[in-house]
Amino acid sequence: MVFSSLEFLFLFLPAILLAYFAVPVRLRNPVLLAGSLFFYAWGEPVYIVLMLVSITVNYGLALAIDRFRGTPRSRAALIGAVAISLGLLGYFKYAGFLMDTINGLLGTDFVSPDLPLPIGISFYTFQIISYTVDVYRRDVPAQRSWVTLAMYISLFPQLIAGPIVRYKTIAAELTHRTPTLERFAEGAGRFTIGLAKKVIIANNIGLIWKDTLLSSEPSVLLAWLGLTAFALQIYFDFSGYSDMAIGLGRILGFTFPENFDYPYVSQTVTEFWRRWHMSLGQWFRDYVYIPMGGNRVPYLAWVRNVLVVWFLTGLWHGAAWNFALWGVYFGVLMIVEKAFLHDLLYRLPRMARHAYLIFAVLISWTLFELGNIAQIEQYLATMFGLAGVPIVNDESVYVLRSNLVLFVVAIGASVPLLQAVQTRIPDRPFIRQAGVPAIQAVLLVVSYAYLLDSTFNPFLYFRF
Amino acid sequence: MRDTVRSPHLPSVLVFLIFVFGFTALNLLAPTKGVSTLERRELAQRPRLTVESVISGQFMEDYASFIRDQAALRDELRFLKSSVERGVLRKVENNGVYVVGDRVYDKFYGIREPLAVTAAQRMNEIIASIQGRRAFLSVIPTKAQGLEGDGYLLSDQGWIADALRDTVDATYLDLMDLAAAGTETRYYGADPHWTTEGAIRAYEIVALGLGFAPVTDYRFETLSDTYVGSEYGKAAAWTIPLDTIELAHNEALDGMTVCREETADRIVCGDSVYVPSTVDTVDLYDVFLGGLAPIIVITNDAAPSDDELVIFKDSYAHAIAPLLAQHYRKVTLVDLRYVQRQYVMDHVDFGAATVLFLYSTSVVNTDPRLLN
Numbered sequence: 001m002v003f004s005s006l007e008f009l010f011l012f013l014p015a016i017l018l019a020y021f022a023v024p025v026r027l028r029n030p031v032l033l034a035g036s037l038f039f040y041a042w043g044e045p046v047y048i049v050l051m052l053v054s055i056t057v058n059y060g061l062a063l064a065i066d067r068f069r070g071t072p073r074s075r076a077a078l079i080g081a082v083a084i085s086l087g088l089l090g091y092f093k094y095a096g097f098l099m100d101t102i103n104g105l106l107g108t109d110f111v112s113p114d115l116p117l118p119i120g121i122s123f124y125t126f127q128i129i130s131y132t133v134d135v136y137r138r139d140v141p142a143q144r145s146w147v148t149l150a151m152y153i154s155l156f157p158q159l160i161a162g163p164i165v166r167y168k169t170i171a172a173e174l175t176h177r178t179p180t181l182e183r184f185a186e187g188a189g190r191f192t193i194g195l196a197k198k199v200i201i202a203n204n205i206g207l208i209w210k211d212t213l214l215s216s217e218p219s220v221l222l223a224w225l226g227l228t229a230f231a232l233q234i235y236f237d238f239s240g241y242s243d244m245a246i247g248l249g250r251i252l253g254f255t256f257p258e259n260f261d262y263p264y265v266s267q268t269v270t271e272f273w274r275r276w277h278m279s280l281g282q283w284f285r286d287y288v289y290i291p292m293g294g295n296r297v298p299y300l301a302w303v304r305n306v307l308v309v310w311f312l313t314g315l316w317h318g319a320a321w322n323f324a325l326w327g328v329y330f331g332v333l334m335i336v337e338k339a340f341l342h343d344l345l346y347r348l349p350r351m352a353r354h355a356y357l358i359f360a361v362l363i364s365w366t367l368f369e370l371g372n373i374a375q376i377e378q379y380l381a382t383m384f385g386l387a388g389v390p391i392v393n394d395e396s397v398y399v400l401r402s403n404l405v406l407f408v409v410a411i412g413a414s415v416p417l418l419q420a421v422q423t424r425i426p427d428r429p430f431i432r433q434a435g436v437p438a439i440q441a442v443l444l445v446v447s448y449a450y451l452l453d454s455t456f457n458p459f460l461y462f463r464f
Numbered sequence: 465m466r467d468t469v470r471s472p473h474l475p476s477v478l479v480f481l482i483f484v485f486g487f488t489a490l491n492l493l494a495p496t497k498g499v500s501t502l503e504r505r506e507l508a509q510r511p512r513l514t515v516e517s518v519i520s521g522q523f524m525e526d527y528a529s530f531i532r533d534q535a536a537l538r539d540e541l542r543f544l545k546s547s548v549e550r551g552v553l554r555k556v557e558n559n560g561v562y563v564v565g566d567r568v569y570d571k572f573y574g575i576r577e578p579l580a581v582t583a584a585q586r587m588n589e590i591i592a593s594i595q596g597r598r599a600f601l602s603v604i605p606t607k608a609q610g611l612e613g614d615g616y617l618l619s620d621q622g623w624i625a626d627a628l629r630d631t632v633d634a635t636y637l638d639l640m641d642l643a644a645a646g647t648e649t650r651y652y653g654a655d656p657h658w659t660t661e662g663a664i665r666a667y668e669i670v671a672l673g674l675g676f677a678p679v680t681d682y683r684f685e686t687l688s689d690t691y692v693g694s695e696y697g698k699a700a701a702w703t704i705p706l707d708t709i710e711l712a713h714n715e716a717l718d719g720m721t722v723c724r725e726e727t728a729d730r731i732v733c734g735d736s737v738y739v740p741s742t743v744d745t746v747d748l749y750d751v752f753l754g755g756l757a758p759i760i761v762i763t764n765d766a767a768p769s770d771d772e773l774v775i776f777k778d779s780y781a782h783a784i785a786p787l788l789a790q791h792y793r794k795v796t797l798v799d800l801r802y803v804q805r806q807y808v809m810d811h812v813d814f815g816a817a818t819v820l821f822l823y824s825t826s827v828v829n830t831d832p833r834l835l836n
Contacts, residue, residue, distance in 0.1 A: 006531045007524075010488040017484070042524050185473035188480035204553075216574050395573075398617035405554045429472060437475035444483045449545035452535055453559070453700065 001042040039156040047118035066142035081132040097319035120160030131167035157248035163259040163279035177253035187250030194243025196443040202236035221396035223382040267353035326367040490536035503697040504746040507533040546700040559698040568695040572608040584631040599634035604824040607651035610643040621825040637673035652707040655693020663783035682712040725759035737786035752782035758803035767793040772817035778827040801833040
């Protein structure tokens with residue numbers, strides 16, 4: 001079930017809100033757990049067993065880590081917990097990729113298991129690992145209640161596409177949280193914005209990218225427009241989902257971490273990744289990069305650390321070499337930025353730095369979205385006029401003209417323009433009590449209208 | 465309690481709750497509908513809950529379709545979306561059609577050359593297998609061919625007509641001017657098909673090409689002035705006027721009988737080229753010969769000769785075939801999208817019949833079923 005579906009909006013959401021706020025506080029966690037399991041089972045009726053097994057095993061191992069603290073058994077329990085989590089993720093997500101790679105390299109004929117990827121496994125596995133590691137590090141005590149831990153792992157707002165909410169971030173709220181009218185209003189507003197970002201902008205502008213790939217009359221302009229459309233689609237798709245998740249969390253009384261901070265205003269790749277999918281970056285920093293020594297190591301070891309982290313970040317997004325290449329591409333750019341490019345860029349005007357960042361990120365999306373090297377080469381050749389296609393043709397002019405307002409809206413909404421406008425609007429009760437709810441109502445109803453007149457549009461990050 | 469009522473956050477909370485619970489209640493209370501008149505299709509019904517359907521995920525998929533199709537205010541909300549697309553985002557198309565004034569045009573874009581080439585090959589194979597018969601070819605433009613203005617992305621449908629004309633071993637009868645600018649009444653405003661007026665104009669050209677003086681004496685009956693065309697539902701712009709369907713009558717047309725071979729074992733016959741019982745169906749255009757069927761035979765016992773005509777065709781032919789049948793004792797319509805070519809070659813008696821290939825550019829360009 002996705003948030004931007006009618007069955008979520010008009011079946012699950014009213015039911016869970018009613019149940020959650022109707023029951024006594026002590027029953028809210030069991031209600032959330034039951035609701036979350038139903039939510040997950042709706043899209044993954046079989047693999048829900050996998051998640052429950054994973055939760056139960058890690059519940060037991062975390063208790064073991066705590067109980068045998070100071071002894072080798074505690075470390076063994078941690079290793080076991082991480083190995084089991086990574087083993088399940090590896091088997092379901094990477095086994096086919098690994099077999100294909102080995103077969104390709106060695107000419108062997110191993111049969112790759114043709115397994116569907118359990119929805120959200122990349123997200124909930126990382127959350128489980130964060131829990132067991134944090135317990136081992138004494139950052140948090142082991143959770144004694146299976147229901148509470150299971151509720152944390154399966155919590156429907158963040159279960160299948162993040163943000164990756166680490167256990168210690170919401171440990172206190174798992175047992176003591178106070179939903180208030182103010183929080184509800186904030187959450188509802190945030191959810192509305194996320195829904196509109198996904199349904200009105202991402203789905204709509206994504207059609208341009210889809211049409212670009214199917215075009216029988218490519219041109220340089222169309223290739224740039226298409227890729228720009230994809231860059232905006234993936235941003236509004238994923239950040240819209242995060243907004244909805246954060247908003248739902250807020251309604252229920254949780255405070256989830258932010259996941260996006262206007263990444264396209266960045267001026268370097270390093271800054272971009274401090275603003276894009278922040279919860280994933282922080283996870284890799286805390287559980288991979290820093291344990292490897294971080295930047296407190298000799299230069300070459302640091303280069304290795306960066307490349308390993310970004311190779312893994314790439315592979316986290318998908319079990320294919322183009323994702324690994326995409327990750328390493330960013331790793332290399334960060335190393336180059338730190339070596340000299342950062343200083344060089346900051347001698348240039350601000351616009352030049354933006355142009356560099358946008359260019360670097362746009363190129364990265366070809367690696368990310370196009371399945372194989374031949375396709376990537378062909379698309380890049382088209383973008384740079386090396387594919388023998390015209391610079392401009394009727395189709396590209398039509399796409400630009402027909403979607404000009406949409407591009408303007410999307411680009412405007414991808415920078416903190418509204419925030420700037422908001423700060424200039426006087427904080428009068430009338431605006432807060434009438435203006436904001438009116439905009440909210442319009443966005444909700446228009447989003448619903450778009451949902452009704454469209455086919456299924458899953459979130460792009462579902463496949464991870 | 466008083467604090468809650470005075471809270472500045474209350475309006476936002478209420479808007480959200482009214483949206484979620486209000487539409488939930490409306491959806492629950494709305495009666496389940498069987499068909500959508502405006503979208504001209506059957507709507508998804510509540511799926512049956514079984515263990516198998518849940519485990520396979522089919523129940524969830526079907527339920528999503530059900531809730532989307534049966535949503536309260538669905539038509540109104542689709543209109544809102546269409547209005548936002550055109551009015552706010554200034555898009556000229558919605559769901560693949562252009563809304564221009566009070567008419568809807570198909571977005572005919574992208575020539576699929578291999579389909580046209582293969583269609584021509586298949587036609588030539590049919591012609592080769594019935595050597596000796598006269599063979600004719602006509603290509604019907606969609607109304608987008610006559611859409612003027614540079615704000616629309618359109619391909620030249622003439623390419624398809626030229627490609628077929630140049631490669632099919634048949635006498636070409638040119639209908640491509642039918643959709644020229646200023647001839648809007650030849651096509652329905654919100655349906656891709658030609659009107660009876662358009663079909664008569666096409667008939668006049670084809671009849672002359674076949675060697676007949678076209679009949680010009682008709683009286684007209686208005687079947688409906690609330691015809692919901694297929695493009696009407698796509699555009700979801702309910703301010704566009706509905707179309708009028710007129711039926712042409714004269715003594716010859718009213719004396720014809722029609723047999724529809726719906727399957728190999730099921731042949732349904734009637735005594736009119738118009739099948740008014742279809743008035744209750746979602747597509748009023750089915751009034752012409754009763755709608756699509758693999759093979760349809762029109763018999764005209766009052767024909768001036770024993771000549772026969774076989775038309776390989778798509779749905780446009782249903783309005784023109786009765787007009788052509790005024791000159792033939794028997795007209796057989798073959799829709800290769802619904803019947804294997806080999807079956808037709810084995811079961812249809814071509815005798816000395818004249819053969820006419822009559823296809824719209826949109827079907828040639830999009831429907832590979834012609835190539836079987």
